[in-house]
Amino acid sequence: MFDRIALHTLAADACGLPTDGLVPAANYSRFKYGDGQVSMTFGRALADRFNEIVDPRPGERIFVTSSGYGAVPPAARSLVAPFVARMRSLAPSVQLQPLRVHRLGVSPGDYAAMDLEARAQAVGAKSMHVDPRIDVAGARVVALDDIRVTGTHELAMDGCLNEAGASWIDHLYVIDAHAAAGRPTLESDLNEVAASSVADLLAIADSPRFVPNARLAKRIVSSSAHEQEAFLRGVPVSVRAWLLDAAERDGLAHVPAYATGLRRLRLVSARLDRAAATA
Template sequence: MIPYSYSLHKIHHPKEFGFDADDYSRFKFGDGLVAQQFGRELATGFIRDFLENDDITEQIVVISSPYCFIPTATFAMKDYFVYQLNHWLAEQGKPVVQEAKVHRTITYKEDYGALSAEDRMKLIGNDSFHIDKDFLKGKTLFFLDDIKITGSHERMILKMVREYGLKNDIFMLYFAELANPDIHPNIENFLNYHCVKSVFDLDNIIEDGYFRFNTRIVKYILNCEFNSFVTFLERQDKDFISSLYNLSLGNSYHEIESYAKNFNFLKNYLNNKNYKLI
């Protein structure tokens, strides 16, 4: 089984990406409007470059990047990719997309984007991925991710595919791909944090009306310096604080020692807010 790989943007130069680096950074920290743009662009490009010339007759299943409880940034992009692809499929008289999830058990808290290819595989190699094999039988699978840097995530997906004995046609779809091996993989962190230098840079993303929580922003907030965390939290509304707490619990971040001080303050802050409201 050899998967077909497609990326809308191929990065050959460390300062030229084919997309706006600030937009990408905002996307990674929950900007739903940029996710909408990226998802539509990826679908349009893939339809133009592949689907218009290839007759896929099987039911298509779109699968976003693996996650535990809190979705990744790719999940928001996936929604708009599916919407755009469904428009085209319906016009062609073909079945619209189904979706599935890769369940992921995560074993680390480190910032993946700063690591080398070797260190990435060491880190991610301990994670476990799970999917509903029976649901996928006889269907064409589109595994969606925002960026391919070293291919470690892709190797883990294909390892899962082999372990489950999946015989499906498989497509690995990316918004962008690092195509120049001479560029260090930490370019991913350069892009991730291009417009987010501190927790306070999140305010305009959260307040723009399109914000969507993801794993990166939750971890980033819980991991920031304590005094900054307190100040940041006091500037947020109750719904945001409740969501931050509930999502943190869902991903078991209350069990991570390096998050403990901020998490406990968050818990007490939320309880005190509720007490005052009562």
């Protein structure tokens, strides 16, 4: 059993997100690439909506998770902390606990640009699991995610959470775009509204509470050598180190869509290191 709640619902004929309101197009795009300030706004708003609609019972045991992931968290993971903090202020008697859903493997490309068949192959029915040492049996689970388009990821989450024994699953989205699922580039277009250039990405990286994520890592890995160098020159050394580490931990070297870009990124980073050492 489950409920589905969203901050914004796109109609089938919608051209995109509004420029203002609760989920402005630019803010959503910045959130997808690591703007932690926007994550806080969305996470708190989801908590407000959940508390208003669901009205959890005093003492109820609730786990809060994001979309499943392997090594490097997606943007959706940055919603968990502000959601939990807000819920603890709204419903202090509820027993809230963050939960991680583990995902096997990594998408063979940009999931946002995939059609239904490719998404089903990327996120199979058995691709998600919960650590068996965590007792989810009988508890409610709130699954936070950025967008619902085809519902493929939601089905995979339901499968693993039901298998873990969850009594109820609430899916909370920043955007519900299921009505427009027939437009294959919709999600990708929404992601790029305020992140179409290296300058845009550098502005996000320079924002307060910047939280780099898997989407940013894949985007930089997939960029040209010129774009990679511009990004690496513009961010702190700590972000550069995070980027290379994230690519390694997510196994991008073994994914054909990213392998060449990662080799290029390593060369660019090494060249910048040599230049800094001789300056």
